[in-house]
Amino acid sequence: MQDFQQYIGGAFEDGCASFDSLDPATGKSWARMPAASAQDVNRAVRAAEDAFYGSEWASMTASLRGKLLLRLADLVAENAPRLAELETRDTGKIIRETSAQIAYVAEYYRYYAGLADKIEGAHLPIDKPDMEVWLRREPIGVVAAVVPWNSQLFLSAVKIGPALAAGCTVVLKASEEGPAPMLEFARIFDQAGFPAGVLNVITGGPEAGAALTAHEKVAHVAFTGGPETARHIVRNSAENLASTSLELGGKSPFIVFEDADIESAVNAQVSGIFAATGQSCVAGSRLVVANSIKDQFLARLKEKAEAVVIGAPDDMATEVGPLCTKAQRDHALALIEASQAAGARLVTGGKALDREGFYFPPTILDCSDAPDASCLSQEFFGPVLSVVSFDSEEEALRIANDTKFGLASGVFTQSLTRAHRMIRGIRAGIVWVNTYRAVSPIAPFGGHGLSGHGREGGLQAALDYTKVKAVWLRTSDDPIPDPFVMR
Ligand code: NAD
Numbered sequence: 001m002q003d004f005q006q007y008i009g010g011a012f013e014d015g016c017a018s019f020d021s022l023d024p025a026t027g028k029s030w031a032r033m034p035a036a037s038a039q040d041v042n043r044a045v046r047a048a049e050d051a052f053y054g055s056e057w058a059s060m061t062a063s064l065r066g067k068l069l070l071r072l073a074d075l076v077a078e079n080a081p082r083l084a085e086l087e088t089r090d091t092g093k094i095i096r097e098t099s100a101q102i103a104y105v106a107e108y109y110r111y112y113a114g115l116a117d118k119i120e121g122a123h124l125p126i127d128k129p130d131m132e133v134w135l136r137r138e139p140i141g142v143v144a145a146v147v148p149w150n151s152q153l154f155l156s157a158v159k160i161g162p163a164l165a166a167g168c169t170v171v172l173k174a175s176e177e178g179p180a181p182m183l184e185f186a187r188i189f190d191q192a193g194f195p196a197g198v199l200n201v202i203t204g205g206p207e208a209g210a211a212l213t214a215h216e217k218v219a220h221v222a223f224t225g226g227p228e229t230a231r232h233i234v235r236n237s238a239e240n241l242a243s244t245s246l247e248l249g250g251k252s253p254f255i256v257f258e259d260a261d262i263e264s265a266v267n268a269q270v271s272g273i274f275a276a277t278g279q280s281c282v283a284g285s286r287l288v289v290a291n292s293i294k295d296q297f298l299a300r301l302k303e304k305a306e307a308v309v310i311g312a313p314d315d316m317a318t319e320v321g322p323l324c325t326k327a328q329r330d331h332a333l334a335l336i337e338a339s340q341a342a343g344a345r346l347v348t349g350g351k352a353l354d355r356e357g358f359y360f361p362p363t364i365l366d367c368s369d370a371p372d373a374s375c376l377s378q379e380f381f382g383p384v385l386s387v388v389s390f391d392s393e394e395e396a397l398r399i400a401n402d403t404k405f406g407l408a409s410g411v412f413t414q415s416l417t418r419a420h421r422m423i424r425g426i427r428a429g430i431v432w433v434n435t436y437r438a439v440s441p442i443a444p445f446g447g448h449g450l451s452g453h454g455r456e457g458g459l460q461a462a463l464d465y466t467k468v469k470a471v472w473l474r475t476s477d478d479p480i481p482d483p484f485v486m487r
């Protein structure tokens with residue numbers, strides 16, 4: 001068993017309580033994690049508050065903040081293999097994905113390092129001759145960041161990067177499922193030379209999350225997770241009227257027209273739903289395909305799904321690994337059973353694999369005759385694709401928008417004019433045309449509806465960690481007249 005520590009006020013500590021973390025590939029405990037108590041949460045927020053108001057961080061120039069973030073980016077890049085190994089071990093996300101993703105996480109810190117000294121205020125052409133009015137952009141304060149278990153290093157970088165670039169301080173609560181990579185990240189962060197308390201990393205379940213997001217000293221809550229938890233988060237933040245950014249789930253449509261390059265679309269769909277073992281918020285989990293090519297498309301997809309290499313997450317040859325938890329696997333099984341009962345036809349997969357660990361195979365459900373099947377509306381968070389077909393562009397758009405989520409979408413067509421019509425009509429925060437799952441620190445990421453609000457990535461994300469202060473300066477040397485002289 002390995003032991004991990006939490007990181008509060010620049011010190012590593014065990015915490016009063018602990019819990020075991022399971023290896024999803026075996027279902028067995030492999031590490032002991034500290035469980036943050038309400039007192040730990042309070043101390044972490046106080047440390048962040050002290051750093052925000054009292055430490056050298058408060059008076060540090062933006063350029064120096066940028067240099068520290070750059071050092072952090074280099075350290076993340078150097079330590080990417082170790083971080084990837086830990087994320088794979090603790091969450092079951094396959095090593096070929098964690099390796100690539102974490103190397104790219106360094107680019108997010110690099111991007112926000114470069115932005116730190118470009119967050120500018122403004123001068124206003126005010127309508128009074130003897131006044132100068134300008135806007136200062138100041139950091140919003142202590143940020144509570146709460147992340148889910150999948151892609152924690154990535155999902156925390158899109159919060160920590162812009163928050164620190166803006167001059168905020170952060171308390172991050174890692175997920176109770178697989179916190180090892182975040183607790184190791186704290187050690188790397190510690191080497192970068194930031195003042196104590198600028199980032200604090202704790203872990204634990206809903207209680208720790210609730211104590212953090214309801215804390216009276218928290219100014220902003222940055223959350224990634226499921227919609228049900230988000231409702232708690234919003235209620236918690238109401239205590240302090242803290243602002244929130246919510247990155248939630250999705251049921252993203254992957255729309256394929258009859259004129260699409262079929263092989264490219266099939267490959268993009270395979271990675272769109274089966275990459276990350278389907279445990280991705282942007283998973284293209286609803287295939288919306290033209291009736292005229294449906295049989296051909298499904299046949300090719302089935303062939304590819306059945307050829308996917310299922311195996312140990314730490315094997316570079318593995319393409320689909322285990323789900324992170326037993327609960328995830330049970331949820332997938334129950335949803336498939338309910339969908340079949342509603343008329344969905346199982347094309348491939350659908351049964352848990354007979355081996356230790358939480359393995360689940362690539363699964364395809366044809367819902368063409370089951371428009372009310374729950375697999376079309378509920379998030380699986382697993383490698384399960386639901387299929388519906390259409391006869392016209394209008395019908396494709398109607399099906400694509402028939403969801404309470406609004407995170408991502410994909411459109412495959414060779415027609416430029418149709419692509420533009422779809423881009424306009426789709427209600428989602430991201431539209432990928434003839435591609436899927438591309439991300440970059442430069443492009444904003446987020447959704448609407450049950451997929452949340454606020455954007456991560458890009459310049460706006462850094463601005464969202466600032467508040468505007470309007471400054472009025474009178475330029476006249478004339479004395480201010482007695483306001484009651486007319487009395
Ligand atoms: P979850 O909502 O169960 O948990 C997320 C985090 O919230 C965890 O750290 C958890 O401890 C914490 N939490 C739970 N209850 C809380 C409470 N009452 N108050 C405060 N914090 C609380 O999500 P999960 O199952 O870990 O992750 C899967 C979900 O995350 C999916 O819905 C997925 O779509 C979503 N997700 C979204 C994105 C995105 O960027 N849009 C990315 C990845 C995952």
